[in-house]
Amino acid sequence: MKPLVIEAIEQYAHDKTQAEPPQLRDLEERTHAEMQYPQMLTGRLEGRLLKLLVRLCNPRLVLEVGTFTGYSALSMAEGLSEHGKVVTCEVNPAARDVAQAAFEASPFGNRIELRFGPALDTIAAIDEPIDFSFIDADKQNYPAYYESILERTRPGGLILIDNVLWSGRVLEPADDETEAIALLNDRIAVDDRVENVLLTVRDGVQLVVKK
Numbered sequence: 001m002k003p004l005v006i007e008a009i010e011q012y013a014h015d016k017t018q019a020e021p022p023q024l025r026d027l028e029e030r031t032h033a034e035m036q037y038p039q040m041l042t043g044r045l046e047g048r049l050l051k052l053l054v055r056l057c058n059p060r061l062v063l064e065v066g067t068f069t070g071y072s073a074l075s076m077a078e079g080l081s082e083h084g085k086v087v088t089c090e091v092n093p094a095a096r097d098v099a100q101a102a103f104e105a106s107p108f109g110n111r112i113e114l115r116f117g118p119a120l121d122t123i124a125a126i127d128e129p130i131d132f133s134f135i136d137a138d139k140q141n142y143p144a145y146y147e148s149i150l151e152r153t154r155p156g157g158l159i160l161i162d163n164v165l166w167s168g169r170v171l172e173p174a175d176d177e178t179e180a181i182a183l184l185n186d187r188i189a190v191d192d193r194v195e196n197v198l199l200t201v202r203d204g205v206q207l208v209v210k211k
């Protein structure tokens with residue numbers, strides 16, 4: 001991932017954002033030591049943003065598409081009140097195993113349910129209104145995730161979508177993944193079912209509220 005903000009400013013924003021709990025720092029270290037593509041983990045800046053937004057929205061059901069090693073799921077679980085839960089989807093067994101171990105070791109892990117299998121199937125099986133979601137998995141499916149989740153989101157519910165600037169490649173899409181992200185950004189910008197702001201946090205985060 002190419003930094004979009006100059007490195008010194010990204011570091012400053014990191015340093016001036018309150019620290020994540022030690023279990024999340026340990027998880028980040030374990031992810032870097034054991035996993036391929038550890039940079040997929042959201043990290044402090046975006047993780048604290050997720051936690052804060054969850055706390056403000058007080059959701060019952062949070063849906064995450066793309067668990068990886070569990071950093072963002074744990075960040076969101078930390079922001080929940082006692083009636084809330086996170087359902088998170090993953091297809092990679094190695095990532096699932098690290099995430100499950102991290103959930104078991106965390107005081108917030110009992111608020112998380114990991115569903116192993118393709119996210120579109122998991123979303124289709126959800127039969128209660130979604131209050132808050134975080135889309136952060138395979139980019140080609142982004143438009144499909146958005147439609148399926150929007151349909152199941154209650155009015156006023158929030159959808160966050162990660163990597164929507166894709167290291168700046170959305171300016172000149174030249175591959176299928178970038179085209180899918182750019183197509184979704186184009187659609188959201190004129191979608192009268194929602195209000196949105198595209199935040200330039202980290203690799204770009206869409207903040208979408210269902211009307």
Ligand SMILES: C[S@@+](CC[C@H](N)C(=O)[O-])C[C@H]1O[C@@H](n2cnc3c(N)ncnc32)[C@H](O)[C@@H]1O
Binds near residue numbers: 040071
């Ligand atoms: C960018 S990572 C998620 C990072 C995570 N949200 C975090 O902050 O640590 C994307 C994850 O989506 C998973 N994934 C890819 N395709 C998927 C699918 N069809 N269904 C569920 N998960 C999928 C990948 O295995 C990968 O672990």
